[in-house]
Amino acid sequence: MxxxxxxxxxxxxxxxxxxxxxxxxxxxxxxxxxxxxxxxxxxxxxxxxxxxxxxxxxxxxxxxxxxxxxxxxxxxxxxxxxxxxxxxxxxxxxxxxxxxxxxxxxxxxxxxxxxxxxxxxxxxxxxGRLVLWSGKQELVDTSGDVLKSDKFRYIALADAKLAPYGKAAEQVISALGIEQHLKPRVVKGENISQTYQFVRTGNADLGFVALSQVQHHPESLKGSQWLIPRDYHEPIxxxxxxxxxxxxxxxxxxxxxxxxxxxxxxxxxxxxxxxxxxxxxxxxxxxxxxxxxx
Amino acid sequence: MSERAEATASTEKDSIKFHFQLQRDEFSLDVDGSFSGRGVTAIFGHSGCGKSTLLRCIAGLEKPQIAFFQVDQSVWEDSSQSTRLPTHQRPIGYVFQEASLFPHLSALKNLQYGQKRCGQSQNNDQLEQVIDLLGIENLLHRKPDRLSGGERQRVSIARALAVCPQLLLMDEPLSALDMKRKREILPFLERLHQELAIPVLYVTHSPAEVRRLADNLVVMDSGKIIASGKLTETEQYLDDSHLF
Amino acid sequence: MLTSADYSALWLTFKVASLTTLILLILGTPVAWWLSNTQSRWKPLLSALIAVPLVLPPTVLGFYLLVLMGPEGALGRFTDAIGLGTLPFTFTGLVFASCIYSLPFVVQPLQNAFEAIGPRPLEVAATLRASPIDSFFSVTIPLAKPGFFTAGILGFAHTVGEFGVVLMIGGNIPDKTRLVSVQLYNHVEALEYTQAHWLAALLLGFSFLVLLVMYTVIKTPLRVQHV
Structure with missing residues (x-):
């Protein structure tokens, strides 16, 4: 089967x-x-x-x-x-x-x-639970300050129009008030697995992905992540x-x-x-x- | 056999010397001899005897394992010295069995293609002479697909002559034509024979063409030369029935 | 009807496809020429490599390009070392990927055209004092013109229809990597069916026009089966 x-x-x-x-x-x-x-x-x-x-x-x-x-x-x-x-x-x-x-x-x-x-x-x-995840150690901190920094070239998220995780990610970004800072750095996956691939292959330095993905791939844990608190976005x-x-x-x-x-x-x-x-x-x-x- | 060996032996007057050995799957060419530097020499034999291959070796279109070719004092190819002129540097004119005109060029542009490339582009007299010789004035502005088979072959002979060759190679130029076209072209070839000062190597399997056009004859069989000399001395081979 | 994002995607697609076609015609010509003339034992290997994008699902191809062009991939390291940075999510990267994706569609018609010419015209040219390079430009290219036309149009049309690869390496950045096929897909996925229909009709009309022109002008059947 x-x-x-x-x-x-x-x-x-x-x-x-x-x-x-x-x-x-x-x-x-x-x-x-x-x-x-x-x-x-x-x-x-x-x-x-x-x-x-x-x-x-x-x-x-x-x-x-x-x-x-x-x-x-x-x-x-x-x-x-x-x-x-x-x-x-x-x-x-x-x-x-x-x-x-x-x-x-x-x-x-x-x-x-x-x-x-x-x-x-x-x-x-x-x-769904949203995670800000990077394959690089110590890039992502537990309060998401990295998002306001210049330590990355690309950040991946799923297309908000197409994927609920993308919508949640945009809510997090607007809750943190960093839309303008991120705008030139955002690349969008058409779904959450593509978003994960962008980060996983290192093409994007970090990205908003699903907790289930990070958890499913044990090697993902080698990187750094921030489990987004539930109240930063509407429930997925x-x-x-x-x-x-x-x-x-x-x-x-x-x-x-x-x-x-x-x-x-x-x-x-x-x-x-x-x-x-x-x-x-x-x-x-x-x-x-x-x-x-x- | 001794008679044939005698006939093959080169004479002092022959100014074109050659030696080729070419080995292919089902076929081998092994020739060593000379041609006269004047008049038309027919290379005669049945199909598959290697006569076209010999012509291609002379033109540099084949790469024999052993090759030597000399015209007067200039050596075009000598595999023992690793010298070899590529085809485009050999001062030859070559007429293929099918006219092989460039389909994208008019008859005139076909003529000028070679003329421009051999430093003769200013020499319009020469071109006019060639056009006149083959009677193609009225065909010049047509594309090849608007020419008859005989007309095409006349243009292609003119094209080969427009490069002012020191040696003209003709590979069965009539064999692709029917009797009517052959009769149309033969008079032009005879004029060539009379008016050209350069040596012509003329490959054919037709005894009639040999008799009409050739001064000298080289007879080939199974990749070897079996007789060579003046037509008057070698004419008996033309009737040797197993050769064609 | 169409939004400015749609027009921007159309214009971007046109740019990518034109550039890709141009590059492929320039690079594909010597490759096709070599393939049509060589008896090298590497020929089957190269032919197979070029044909791989025909059989590989585009998303799979896109995924491997993403890995290869990424910071840990061989190509990514190279482009980074020469100061280009990594290629995914860039216009350059998109053109590069399109070149790989559309390569067989350009090389194969050219190769067929060169093979159809055969050795004779070049032998004739050589006896008329043309060097090999000279005869390539004065004989081969004019005789292969229908092949160039087919190759150009197939390469262009195939790049316009490219989807899986763009999806994987584009990152969907407006004005930079969001091509019309992705835009169309997004409309469908976001259930914006009206806009999707408009764009799809436009693409369909375009493809039809291209093929119509091709069949009218060259009047010979395509030798590449996979259209």
């Missing part, structure tokens, strides 16, 4: 075929059909096949979660990764997903407005919603509930995500999750 995920991921992460897929869903459908056909042979006949569209930034946790879900329920889960914008375009044009895990709230709201999603089924499955809420076209609404509901379970939340946190206090229930203090940072 993993190889199918990978082949799908590959297709999803390659913008050119992807752009074509956005225009004609045939290619996407073909890969989906292929993965379903391949998947069927190894699953019990009574189990449902869930088709879930997931924002790319959530690839790693989602693979772990869906594996646990399959183990505990028998339902098979096929994941389709892509940017939220592309996935939404596909959903609007009839892609047969059961569940959509967006990287933001906006796409989910739009789907609800267009009555393509089941109203009331939306929920926050994770919150990642919303999930059940789609109206879902063929397996029961299984989709089951998966929604599974995503909101305490144990799943712990798993999500371990990948560098946050969860809003309202859905934290009675869980233990989360600060220990980031102990390694400072």
């Amino acid at each position: 993993k190889t199918i995920y990978q082949s799908l991921c590959f297709e999803m992460n390659n913008p050119v075929p992807q752009a074509m897929a956005a225009l004609s869903p045939r290619k996407l459908l073909r890969s989906i059909v292929l993965s379903i056909l391949l998947g069927i042979s190894s699953t019990p006949a009574f189990a449902d096949d869930l088709l879930v569209a997931v924002a790319s930034n959530f690839i790693k946790p989602m693979q772990a979660i869906s594996q646990q879900f399959t183990e505990s329920t028998g339902h098979k889960v096929t994941l389709s990764f892509g940017s939220s914008g592309k996935l939404m375009a596909q959903i609007r044009h009839g892609a047969p997903f059961d569940l959509f895990l967006s990287a933001d709230q906006d796409k989910v709201t739009r789907l609800l407005e267009k009555e393509l999603a089941v109203s009331g089924s939306e929920f926050i499955y994770a919150q 809420d990642q919303y999930a919603v059940i789609l109206k076209r879902a063929k397996h609404k029961d299984a989709a509901t089951e998966f929604s509930q599974f995503l909101q379970r305490k144990s799943t939340h712990a798993l999500i946190r371990s990948f560098g995500y946050d969860l809003p206090t309202s859905v934290q229930l009675a869980e233990s203090d989360q600060s220990c999750d980031y102990a390694y940072l400072r």
